[in-house]
Structure formats: C-alpha cells, structure tokens
Amino acid sequence: MMKLLKLKPSVGLLSIPYSLIFIFFFFIPLVLTFIISFWDYNEYSIIPDFIFENYSYIFKDCFNFEKDMCVTFKTYLSTFMFCFITWFFTLIIGFFVAYFLAFYVNSVTWQIVLFLICTIPFWTSNVIRMISWIPLLGRNGLVNDFLLYTGLTDIPQEWLLYSGFSIVLAFVHLYTLFMIVPIFNSMMRIDKSIIEAAYDNGANGLQILWNVIIPLCKPGIVIGSIFVITVVMGDFITIGIMGGQQIPSIGKIIYVEMSYLQLPAAAANAVILLALTLLIIWIMTKMIDIRKEL
Amino acid sequence: MLNKKNKTYYTCVFFFCLFVLFLYGPTFTIVLLSFQGPDGGLTFPLNGVSTYWFKELWRGGSVVDIGSAFERSMILGVIVMVLTVLLSVSAGLAFRKKFWGSDTLFFATVASLIVPSIVLSLGVALQFRLLDDFTKWLGSSLDINYINESFQTTLGMFTSGLGAQLTWTLPFGLLIMFAVFNRFDKSYEESARDLGATPWKTFKEIVFPLIAPSIIGIALFGFTLSYDELARSSQVMGAGNTLPLELRGLTTTVTTPVIYALGTVTTFVSFSVIGISIACYIWLKRKRG
Numbered sequence: 001m002m003k004l005l006k007l008k009p010s011v012g013l014l015s016i017p018y019s020l021i022f023i024f025f026f027f028i029p030l031v032l033t034f035i036i037s038f039w040d041y042n043e044y045s046i047i048p049d050f051i052f053e054n055y056s057y058i059f060k061d062c063f064n065f066e067k068d069m070c071v072t073f074k075t076y077l078s079t080f081m082f083c084f085i086t087w088f089f090t091l092i093i094g095f096f097v098a099y100f101l102a103f104y105v106n107s108v109t110w111q112i113v114l115f116l117i118c119t120i121p122f123w124t125s126n127v128i129r130m131i132s133w134i135p136l137l138g139r140n141g142l143v144n145d146f147l148l149y150t151g152l153t154d155i156p157q158e159w160l161l162y163s164g165f166s167i168v169l170a171f172v173h174l175y176t177l178f179m180i181v182p183i184f185n186s187m188m189r190i191d192k193s194i195i196e197a198a199y200d201n202g203a204n205g206l207q208i209l210w211n212v213i214i215p216l217c218k219p220g221i222v223i224g225s226i227f228v229i230t231v232v233m234g235d236f237i238t239i240g241i242m243g244g245q246q247i248p249s250i251g252k253i254i255y256v257e258m259s260y261l262q263l264p265a266a267a268a269n270a271v272i273l274l275a276l277t278l279l280i281i282w283i284m285t286k287m288i289d290i291r292k293e294l
Numbered sequence: 295m296l297n298k299k300n301k302t303y304y305t306c307v308f309f310f311c312l313f314v315l316f317l318y319g320p321t322f323t324i325v326l327l328s329f330q331g332p333d334g335g336l337t338f339p340l341n342g343v344s345t346y347w348f349k350e351l352w353r354g355g356s357v358v359d360i361g362s363a364f365e366r367s368m369i370l371g372v373i374v375m376v377l378t379v380l381l382s383v384s385a386g387l388a389f390r391k392k393f394w395g396s397d398t399l400f401f402a403t404v405a406s407l408i409v410p411s412i413v414l415s416l417g418v419a420l421q422f423r424l425l426d427d428f429t430k431w432l433g434s435s436l437d438i439n440y441i442n443e444s445f446q447t448t449l450g451m452f453t454s455g456l457g458a459q460l461t462w463t464l465p466f467g468l469l470i471m472f473a474v475f476n477r478f479d480k481s482y483e484e485s486a487r488d489l490g491a492t493p494w495k496t497f498k499e500i501v502f503p504l505i506a507p508s509i510i511g512i513a514l515f516g517f518t519l520s521y522d523e524l525a526r527s528s529q530v531m532g533a534g535n536t537l538p539l540e541l542r543g544l545t546t547t548v549t550t551p552v553i554y555a556l557g558t559v560t561t562f563v564s565f566s567v568i569g570i571s572i573a574c575y576i577w578l579k580r581k582r583g
Contacts, residue, residue, distance in 0.1 A: 010393060012391065012393025013388070017380075018384065018464060019399055025458060028417075029414065029416075029417025032420050033416060100309065104306050118313075123564055124560075124561050125541070125557070127524065129320065132320035132557065134337070135337045140338075142338055173317070236412055255412060255528070267416065281408060
C-alpha cells in the first residue's frame with residue numbers, strides 16, 4: 001500500500017508512444033488479417049462472414065495424390081528451396097567474414113572500418129542492388145562475354161539472369177549481412193583466453209574452430225538464420241525482379257491477390273505464411289535467449 | 295592464439311576482399327554504365343562517355359515523374375527518421391527498468407522485424423480499408439456533407455505509409471538503444487543524482503551527451519531504411535508512390551541507361567547520408583573524448 005501511495009510518474013510511461021505505434025500498425029493489422037481471412041468477398045468489396053472457403057481454396061487438389069502436386073505445395077516447396085540454399089550460402093560466407101573480422105583483424109579501428117564496409121550496402125537501395133546484376137549476368141553481360149571469349153561456351157548462357165540462380169545470388173548479395181552481424185557479435189564475446197587455453201593444450205586451428213568457436217557462436221548463428229530464412233520466406237520483390245516475374249513465391253501470390261482485390265484470399269495466404277514462419281522461429285528460439293545477445 | 299600471417303590468414307584476407315568485390319562490384323558497374331553516351335545500352339561495352347542519361351533523367355524523358363517521387367521519399371524519410379529517434383530513445387530509456395508490458399513490447403519489437411513484410415503491408419492496408427468503410431458509413435448515416443462529398447481514403451503516405459515504415463525502423467532503433475544501455479556506465483548518472491540533479495537534468499547533462507553518437511546511428515537507420523523501403527510500403531502508400539516503388543515499376547518497362555542514372559543518383563544520396571552520419575558520429579565521439 002505504501003508503495004502505491006508514493007506512486008510517481010514512472011519512466012515506463014516513456015514507452016507509450018512506441019507502444020501505440022506497435023498496437024496500431026502491428027498488432028491490430030495482424031489480428032484483422034486473421035479475422036478477414038474468414039470473410040467472403042466479391043469483385044469490389046469484402047463481406048463480413050465466417051467461412052473456410054479461402055483456406056480450402058488454397059489447398060484445393062492438394063491432397064489428391066493421384067494428380068500432380070498442387071500449385072500451393074509447389075510454391076511452398078520452391079520457396080523452401082530458396083530458403084535452404086540462401087541460408088546455406090549466407091551462413092558459410094557470413095561466418096567466415098565474421099571470423100576474419102573478429103580473429104584476424106587486430107586493431108579496433110580497422111575492425112570498425114571493415115565492419116562498416118560490410119554494412120554500408122545495407123543502407124542503400126535493394127532494387128538498385130538487384131538491377132546492378134543485369135549488366136553482369138544478362139545475355140550480353142560481362143560474364144557471358146568472358147565465357148564466350150575464353151571459349152568455355154559457344155552460345156550465351158541464358159540461365160544466369162531471370163532464373164533460380166540469379167534469385168539466390170541476389171539473396172546472398174542482399175542478406176549475408178544478416179548473418180555477419182549476429183555471428184560477429186557472438187564472436188566478440190568469446191573470451192580470448194579460452195582459445196589460448198585450447199591452443200596451449202595442443203588443439204590445432206581447425207579443432208579450435210570446430211570445438212570452441214562454432215559452439216560459442218551458436219546464438220549468433222541462430223539469430224542470423226532466423227533473419228535470413230524469414231526474409232526469404234516472405235519475399236516477393238527479389239524473386240519477382242531477379243526471376244523475371246516468372247517464378248512463383250508465396251509473397252507473390254499474396255501480392256497478386258491483393259491487386260485483384262481478393263483481400264480475404266490474400267489474408268488466408270498471409271495467415272498460413274505467418275504461421276509457418278512463426279513455427280520455424282519458435283523452433284529456432286528454443287535454442288537461445290535472444291535478449292541476452294544484444 | 296591464432297597464428298598471424300600464416301596461410302589461413304592470407305586465405306581469409308583474400309576471401310574478405312572477394313566478398314567486398316561481390317558487395318560493391320555490381321553497383322560500381324551501373325555507376326559506370328550510367329555515364330555512357332546517347333547510344334549506350336544496358337550492357338557493356340561503354341558507348342562513349344557523357345552525362346546524357348542524367349540530363350535525360352532530369353528532363354523526365356520516358357520516365358514517370360521521378361522528381362516528385364524523390365521529393366516524397368525524402369520528406370517521408372526525414373519524418374520517419376525524426377520519429378524513429380524520438381520514439382526509440384524514449385522507449386529505450388523506459389526499458390532500462392522493467393515496466394508493465396515490457397516483455398510483450400520487446401516481443402512485438404522482435405516479431406516486427408521477422409514478420410514477412412508483405413503480411414504486414416496487407417494487414418495495414420486492410421485496416422485502413424475498414425477505416426474507410428467505417429468513415430463512409432458514418433458519413434452517410436449521420437449525413438455529414440464533408441465526408442459524403444470529398445472523402446476518398448484514409449490510406450496515404452503520411453498515415454498508413456508512415457506507420458508501416460515505422461514498424462520496420464523502430465525495432466532497429468530500440469535494439470541500438472539496448473546495445474547502448476547494456477554497456478552504459480551508470481555511475482555518472484548516479485553521481486549526478488546524488489548531487490541533487492533532477493531526472494530531466496540528469497538526462498540532458500549526462501545521459502544524452504553519452505548516447506548522442508548512438509542517436510546518430512539510429513537516425514541513419516531511420517532515414518536510409520525508410521528511403522529505400524519497398525516491401526512494407528508496397529500496399530499502403532495510397533496515391534503517391536515513393537522512389538523505390540517507382541523504381542521497381544521501372545525495372546520492367548525501361549530499357550535505357552536512364553534507370554542506371556537513377557540508380558547512381560539514389561545511391562549517391564544514400565552514400566552522402568551515410569558519409570554525413572559517420573562524420574557526425576566521429577565528431578561527437580571526439581568532442582566527448
């Protein structure tokens with residue numbers, strides 16, 4: 001009771017404006033998306049209702065195993081493939097870049113400078129970074145010029161641009177930073193004396209990497225993986241531009257349905273996408289406590 | 295300790311250089327290609343050197359109204375930047391102690407970073423659509439002339455667009471504040487309080503100067519992420535498109551180096567903002583140090 005009587009304006013109140021933004025532009029929109037995924041619609045309006053057609057339409061023919069795989073499963077499968085391949089390459093590249101920065105760069109100033117060099121592209125336009133591959137990978141691009149000149153091929157290679165290859169390349173190009181930052185952060189927390197102890201006990205470089213550094217970097221690896229996987233799961237822009245608008249993705253289905261004003265159908269797809277994404281994250285966060293890592 | 299200057303070291307250096315080339319090489323090629331002569335195409339070789347495509351861009355030739363899209367993006371970027379700084383710094387201060395709902399808010403912050411952007415964009419668009427319907431219903435049932443005659447939509451750059459972008463920039467701001475306060479030496483503050491300073495004075499004289507360089511970082515994130523934001527903005531900007539949205543449209547229609555010229559200009563803007571921020575950061579650090 002005494003405590004209540006002495007109640008002063010608390011510092012916690014400072015979080016109110018921030019909270020309001022998240023209530024109004026994050027929480028309510030997601031709840032509405034869930035509700036509207038059960039609504040009906042026609043060409044020009046959405047109609048309050050409680051139907052499951054939007055969901056059953058998504059999985060139409062999906063459980064008829066005599067036919068070919070349904071569009072929905074195919075799209076998810078292709079998106080999962082992009083997730084996995086992108087995750088693999090960003091992890092390998094991100095890990096070694098972070099490893100170099102954390103253990104081989106001695107001066108703090110250089111560490112900051114090189115780290116900034118890796119970060120700066122993140123603050124520039126993604127679309128520009130995507131289209132900047134055109135002069136390199138296109139039919140008359142530099143890579144094809146090189147291949148033709150050296151005689152490695154006789155005809156220009158078409159699979160370089162507007163293909164699965166260029167999509168993965170762009171993802172790796174755009175999102176390796178999401179791996180570098182958390183892994184680097186984990187590495188900087190490793191007590192150097194642990195590594196020295198392992199070394200003094202006769203471990204070689206590879207053993208130190210595998211038995212000491214990688215286990216201690218696990219939180220960073222998990223956080224980076226969450227970022228990369230979720231960003232690829234919901235993507236429709238990179239797959240659109242780098243796939244020449246020909247390769248499907250879940251994000252793209254939602255986007256197209258929205259442009260035809262089939263909002264409840266888009267909402268149903270969004271709910272499934274969100275549920276899958278959350279499931280993946282939930283499994284991954286079981287492994288670590290994110291808050292301790294900042 | 296890891297041996298310096300051995301084979302692994304040089305492999306790592308080589309690998310890092312390759313990575314930097316991979317990061318910057320493509321952007322460099324479009325900057326190069328944007329300075330072609332009037333006969334230039336989308337690929338190499340360079341057909342002469344000129345600023346023709348920049349003049350073309352400036353004239354607005356064959357391109358939608360890029361000038362006003364640029365202006366809109368800049369204005370929105372500055373507003374997002376200011377709000378991101380104000381809201382995330384104040385929330386960051388609040389988070390130094392546990393408060394009612396702090397765990398939920400932290401969860402929402404992290405969730406906002408990893409919710410697929412198209413889902414969020416859809417959600418905000420739906421919300422504002424319902425708001426429109428509600429406003430129209432209100433107008434017709436209460437017979438409000440103003441609404442019945444001139445109301446069109448609540449969806450717009452400074453309503454839904456601004457909100458959707460904040461859900462992307464604010465988490466970065468708050469996470470930076472967390473990183474700052476986790477390494478913050480509280481003893482300065484405590485001595486100020488012991489000497490009788492009010493909370494506001496303590497903040498103004500002690501805390502703020504100490505966190506000022508990091509605030510520059512938050513501002514940098516706020517502006518650049520808004521200026522280049524595309525996925526979350528895609529459904530919620532209403533009538534006026536921002537620069538990245540126009541740019542995305544152009545990727546399918548424009549087949550001249552004018553798009554590279556535009557790329558060079560926006561990249562230049564981004565780099566200038568980054569440069570200025572880094573300079574401010576260093577200056578503030580020095581002043582303090």
